[in-house]
Amino acid sequence: MYFRRFYDEQLAQASYLIGCQANGAAVVIDPARVIAPYLEVAAAEGLRIVAVTETHIHADFLSGLRELAAATGARMYLSGCGTPDWQYGFRTDPLVTVLADRDTIAIGNIMIQAVHTPGHTPEHLVFVITDGATAAEPIGVVTGDFVFVGDVGRPDLLEKAARIANTAEAGARQLFRSLTWFKTLPDHLQIWPGHGAGSACGKGLGAMPQSTVGYERRYNWAFGPDREDEFVCQVLAGQPEPPQYFARMKHVNRDGPPILGALPRPRGLSLADVETALRVGAPVIDARPVADYAAGHIPGTINIPLGKSFVTYAGSVLSYEHELHFILPVITVADLARLVAALVSIGFDRIGGVAGPDVVARWSAEVGPLAASTRRSVAEVRQAPPHGVILDVRNRSEWDAGHLPGAMLIPLPELVQRIGELAPESEILVHCQGGSRAAIAASLLEARGFRRVSDMVGGFGSWAAAGGPVEK
Numbered sequence: 209m210y211f212r213r214f215y216d217e218q219l220a221q222a223s224y225l226i227g228c229q230a231n232g233a234a235v236v237i238d239p240a241r242v243i244a245p246y247l248e249v250a251a252a253e254g255l256r257i258v259a260v261t262e263t264h265i266h267a268d269f270l271s272g273l274r275e276l277a278a279a280t281g282a283r284m285y286l287s288g289c290g291t292p293d294w295q296y297g298f299r300t301d302p303l304v305t306v307l308a309d310r311d312t313i314a315i316g317n318i319m320i321q322a323v324h325t326p327g328h329t330p331e332h333l334v335f336v337i338t339d340g341a342t343a344a345e346p347i348g349v350v351t352g353d354f355v356f357v358g359d360v361g362r363p364d365l366l367e368k369a370a371r372i373a374n375t376a377e378a379g380a381r382q383l384f385r386s387l388t389w390f391k392t393l394p395d396h397l398q399i400w401p402g403h404g405a406g407s408a409c410g411k412g413l414g415a416m417p418q419s420t421v422g423y424e425r426r427y428n429w430a431f432g433p434d435r436e437d438e439f440v441c442q443v444l445a446g447q448p449e450p451p452q453y454f455a456r457m458k459h460v461n462r463d464g465p466p467i468l469g470a471l472p473r474p475r476g477l478s479l480a481d482v483e484t485a486l487r488v489g490a491p492v493i494d495a496r497p498v499a500d501y502a503a504g505h506i507p508g509t510i511n512i513p514l515g516k517s518f519v520t521y522a523g524s525v526l527s528y529e530h531e532l533h534f535i536l537p538v539i540t541v542a543d544l545a546r547l548v549a550a551l552v553s554i555g556f557d558r559i560g561g562v563a564g565p566d567v568v569a570r571w572s573a574e575v576g577p578l579a580a581s582t583r584r585s586v587a588e589v590r591q592a593p594p595h596g597v598i599l600d601v602r603n604r605s606e607w608d609a610g611h612l613p614g615a616m617l618i619p620l621p622e623l624v625q626r627i628g629e630l631a632p633e634s635e636i637l638v639h640c641q642g643g644s645r646a647a648i649a650a651s652l653l654e655a656r657g658f659r660r661v662s663d664m665v666g667g668f669g670s671w672a673a674a675g676g677p678v679e680k
Contacts, residue, residue, distance in 0.1 A: 228316025263352025327383025395422025596635030
């Protein structure tokens with residue numbers, strides 16, 4: 209059996225290529241939308257991708273299942289489990305086989321059994337893998353968003369992201385029952401999860417790429433509670449606010465993501481292009497580091513640094529209604545490829561163009577003055593407390609653990625929708641836990657016409673470490 213894990217660091221998302229080396233057939237499980245890595249590895253290993261499947265209807269990225277099937281002719285295997293009102297919209301496609309609980313997919317000598325494990329989503333499957341060339345018993349389980357290293361998939365996304373009312377508690381109870389089955393599996397079975405640390409599909413995922421049933425049964429908190437009500441309370445408590453784009457991903461993945469074929473090729477932006485984009489209200493995202501942006505930026509641009517959390521933050525504050533334009537700290541072929549891959553992974557296919565940092569200097573020389581962000585240290589805030597709004601853009605679980613006295617909570621994923629709760633003429637001090645989200649929020653407010661905005665460098669973490677007063 210050939211086994212290869214692919215991992216997207218920005219999405220903390222894992223997918224798997226499993227092949228039978230005896231006959232050259234392979235399956236891809238939970239593919240990302242950029243499919244070139246699967247095609248390249250399969251070709252290098254002499255494998256033909258004949259099947260593609262996924263554990264569930266994803267919320268955190270746009271599925272590459274249809275993309276990969278279109279490129280290879282592979283048969284798509286989709287869950288037919290779950291509720292009648294939440295089924296795949298393209299399940300009648302001639303290339304689709306609908307899976308029921310305990311159905312199997314044969315890939316040469318490899319047997320893949322689908323087991324219905326509802327909880328994270330109603331239709332969720334795990335895939336029990338048996339390498340028939342070596343043994344008659346399973347070697348491991350591709351668990352998707354059911355069991356992670358150190359955690360389990362959150363059951364509240366269908367309610368919080370897809371807006372399907374009264375599904376969070378029901379999902380938590382289903383999850384408990386699915387775990388009851390999982391506990392019966394042999395200790396030695398390997399666990400290959402769909403996410404690692406940093407994913408918003410759970411609240412405490414470990415960074416290890418895999419585990420075993422025995423280890424998780426012993427050390428994963430979710431296997432501790434014996435009573436269903438106790439488990440429900442624990443699994444629903446403290447779940448972070450999902451990024452805004454999760455709602456769109458759930459519906460698009462259910463109905464069938466559009467097939468890209470070739471990836472978008474953003475054009476180079478001139479200074480005039482940037483001016484035009486800002487004038488018509490198209491977003492211009494300055495992806496330079498926070499300090500560079502704060503020192504001087506084109507008025508009306510939004511700062512989302514091109515780092516590890518770029519996808520999550522972009523999906524939290526950007527709209528799909530407009531073509532997106534970017535100012536990058538460096539423009540190379542590799543940089544552009546990473547940017548495009550990150551954007552299309554969550555369905556931002558309308559990428560207008562990119563410019564380098566020189567466009568900022570040219571704006572200053574040819575158009576008008578640059579804007580500068582006001583950043584305040586914890587010491588400055590303590591010495592001269594703001595007279596206006598202290599805006600906390602952290603998650604509610606972070607807020608509940610402690611917050612600045614008199615602060616107002618609007619989690620970053622909710623800021624665009626709730627911006628009307630803030631008065632543009634108010635003095636606003638923004639903070640988060642470490643500073644990244646606050647800088648993004650401050651730039652967003654400034655782009656919307658707020659003129660008395662500052663962010664607190666170091667965030668709540670630095671505030672608490674310095675002995676600042678905290679409320680709970």
